[in-house]
Amino acid sequence: MNEAFTRSEKLAGLFLFLTLLIAVAALLVIGQGKAWFKSQRTYLVKFRQGYNLQPGSSVKMFNTEIGKVTDLRINRLTDRLEVVVTIRVLAEYADLICQDSVAEVQSPTLFGSEYLEISPGSPGKKPLIAEYGTIPSKEHKTLADYLEEFQPEDSLRRAKQILINIAYLTEKLKIHEEKLLTSLNNFNEVMASVLEAKGSLGKLLMETDFYGRLELSLTRLETVLKDAAHITGDLKNTTREMPALAQSVRQEVQNVQSILADLKQGSQEFPELMGSASEAARGGTEVVDALKANPLIRLTLPKQPQSETIHVEPRNVP
Amino acid sequence: MSLKSLGLVGLATLLIYGCGARPDPYGQQVNRTTTLAIQGQQWFSQGELRRATRDFGRALEISQSIDYPAGVAQQLNNLGAVALEQGNLEAAQELFNQAWSLNQEIPDWAAASTNLANLATIAQSSGNLARAGEYLQAALAAAERSGANTARGRILCQLASWYLEQQDQGTAAALLTQARPLATTPALQGTLNHHWGRLRLAQGNPPAALEHFNQALAADREILDRAAMAADLFGLAETYQAQGALDQAFYYYGRAFDVYAALGKRSRSEECRERLRQVNEKGQLGQSLKRFESQPEPTPTKNNQPSS
Numbered sequence: 137m138n139e140a141f142t143r144s145e146k147l148a149g150l151f152l153f154l155t156l157l158i159a160v161a162a163l164l165v166i167g168q169g170k171a172w173f174k175s176q177r178t179y180l181v182k183f184r185q186g187y188n189l190q191p192g193s194s195v196k197m198f199n200t201e202i203g204k205v206t207d208l209r210i211n212r213l214t215d216r217l218e219v220v221v222t223i224r225v226l227a228e229y230a231d232l233i234c235q236d237s238v239a240e241v242q243s244p245t246l247f248g249s250e251y252l253e254i255s256p257g258s259p260g261k262k263p264l265i266a267e268y269g270t271i272p273s274k275e276h277k278t279l280a281d282y283l284e285e286f287q288p289e290d291s292l293r294r295a296k297q298i299l300i301n302i303a304y305l306t307e308k309l310k311i312h313e314e315k316l317l318t319s320l321n322n323f324n325e326v327m328a329s330v331l332e333a334k335g336s337l338g339k340l341l342m343e344t345d346f347y348g349r350l351e352l353s354l355t356r357l358e359t360v361l362k363d364a365a366h367i368t369g370d371l372k373n374t375t376r377e378m379p380a381l382a383q384s385v386r387q388e389v390q391n392v393q394s395i396l397a398d399l400k401q402g403s404q405e406f407p408e409l410m411g412s413a414s415e416a417a418r419g420g421t422e423v424v425d426a427l428k429a430n431p432l433i434r435l436t437l438p439k440q441p442q443s444e445t446i447h448v449e450p451r452n453v454p
Numbered sequence: 455m456s457l458k459s460l461g462l463v464g465l466a467t468l469l470i471y472g473c474g475a476r477p478d479p480y481g482q483q484v485n486r487t488t489t490l491a492i493q494g495q496q497w498f499s500q501g502e503l504r505r506a507t508r509d510f511g512r513a514l515e516i517s518q519s520i521d522y523p524a525g526v527a528q529q530l531n532n533l534g535a536v537a538l539e540q541g542n543l544e545a546a547q548e549l550f551n552q553a554w555s556l557n558q559e560i561p562d563w564a565a566a567s568t569n570l571a572n573l574a575t576i577a578q579s580s581g582n583l584a585r586a587g588e589y590l591q592a593a594l595a596a597a598e599r600s601g602a603n604t605a606r607g608r609i610l611c612q613l614a615s616w617y618l619e620q621q622d623q624g625t626a627a628a629l630l631t632q633a634r635p636l637a638t639t640p641a642l643q644g645t646l647n648h649h650w651g652r653l654r655l656a657q658g659n660p661p662a663a664l665e666h667f668n669q670a671l672a673a674d675r676e677i678l679d680r681a682a683m684a685a686d687l688f689g690l691a692e693t694y695q696a697q698g699a700l701d702q703a704f705y706y707y708g709r710a711f712d713v714y715a716a717l718g719k720r721s722r723s724e725e726c727r728e729r730l731r732q733v734n735e736k737g738q739l740g741q742s743l744k745r746f747e748s749q750p751e752p753t754p755t756k757n758n759q760p761s762s
Contacts, residue, residue: 443491443513445528445553445568446498446535447608449645450578450615452681453538 175227176203180270182211186219187241187250187276194251195223196242202229205252223252233271234262241276245405295389299382306378313368320361327354480520487513487525494532498539499679501717507536524565527556531569538576547576563600567593571612583619590616607636611645618652626653644673644682651689660697667693684713684722691729700737704730711746 141149167173186208195203203225211220225233234257242253254271257264265271494509510532517525534549550572557566570593577586590613597605610633617626630649637646651666667689674682691706711726727746734741 441492443488443528444495445531445565446495446572447568448535448538448572448575449612449682450575450619451648451685452679453575453579
């Protein structure tokens, strides 16, 4: 029995065929963009940690994407645990990956995610790395590493010297305190002799006309001594608090150093930020220009006046 | 196909065409030049000469960098106009000559006629009326060659003004009559009416002069050409003075003084002040001149310092 296809069946078939054709074309276009049909080579890179890399993270050279991270796993086979990153690189760039190439994880300035940057080797001078070979790596510096790097050693040395000087001064103060107390004791003894009217000075001072003034002076002296004793007590307390104070100073110095390091890093990023801002402004202008180029928008825009060659009339000349 | 369907098809076509709009970097730069030049012209008409120089200078740089001779010639002329306004006649002449040469090469005869008219203005300001006449004849020839009515009207008005300077009212009237149908822009209408006002005043017809000066003032106000407005106010004041309406003359001289002073035109405002004194004294108006006397000498402001 030979039945011909109906019109509806033919249309359905045509529709399916066209859909298939479009799907294949789309697949080809996407695959072209994603480099699915390009030859790729696989390499390994080893790090102490994964640095937030993920399957799908970019692999770049000269800030140009040349491949992708395909897998990350922790290697337990060696004494030292390490992360093995498997990458696939376009075969056309394989001739740039030599024994002296170095892979390093790069972090974005503000936005984006980590990627793997491979420095080009010296093709011709150094042998190429074979497929599934390991590319030498360089550990990624963390913020703590940078801070450590930025901490100037001489500043720490100076801070230490300051603390030593503070301790020395504290000791000196203690010595003076003893001297002061000795002097006061001596003075008390002298005063006792005077009050007992011993010696020429005592006799002299025990005269009636001097007594009133002396009493007054003694009262004042007593006040002064009380103050001195109070001050000495404060000094003792202060001396006791000095190590804690020094510790606080040390802590503050460290904080200041951290802030300075942050500022330094921030200042390095500032030109980049400004560049990004300028780029964004340029982009905005281009978008506006593109919008103006659209006939639909151009039709609704107010007509721009024409620039003219200025005519200066004699009546307008100063 | 219904009208709605046609509309939809048209809209879809426009959308598709819009999506396919091709980038035009050269056109963008030309537009940028135009925008800067327009901005500069606005500053110029407001007496902000420093800002006008800045914008014309930028427009010139861009025009030169993208090989846009029409823009280069225009900005050279406009910078010349600024130099002329600042009283730097030598620099102005050099710039107008450069623009004129370039416009001959392009060729853009309408712009070239303006360059020549500006050269005539310089010659007239220097007191060389014969040279100014030669420039104006050449400008008229260039304007006629361009076929642009506006350019012709502009040159005819300036030529009429030149004849008025020489007390040749007949020729001036003939030229202004020729220019009348060509005055299609507010700027040209203002100029035409101003010169008609001067002619009527010279002919001893103050009412007609007043009418023309008022029309000129309205047209110049429309485009905010402050220097032209001041000239119109001065014309009105002169007409009232000629009529013997001295209080009105005082009023208009005062208004002209204010605009000239704001523009930093020292000699013009000094002339207004002198007229104010005359009118006040002759008419025994008893008006206080303190405002005009105490007002700081309208020296060129910082914005209007002559450029080297």
